[in-house]
Amino acid sequence: MGMDRDRITPGMTPPSKTRFEMLLGTKEHEMHHRGQLMPIERMLGIVPHLTRRTQARMAAGSSGPAR
Numbered sequence: 234m235g236m237d238r239d240r241i242t243p244g245m246t247p248p249s250k251t252r253f254e255m256l257l258g259t260k261e262h263e264m265h266h267r268g269q270l271m272p273i274e275r276m277l278g279i280v281p282h283l284t285r286r287t288q289a290r291m292a293a294g295s296s297g298p299a300r
Contacts, residue, residue: 237251
């Protein structure tokens with residue numbers, strides 16, 4: 234199974250990307266903006282979603298019996 238490459242906007246480097254590379258770029262772009270928003274949320278006194286989820290997971294794990 235070969236990796237088909239799609240041409241992208243002229244002048245871009247590299248001149249083509251695989252569909253996987255395009256999807257990965259979109260995910261990286263989203264993670265970049267999430268990273269920008271987290272400090273802003275903290276400055277506004279908001280606990281970021283990922284932090285709340287991690288804290289909930291830690292609390293659930295620590296309240297149960299030891300394994």
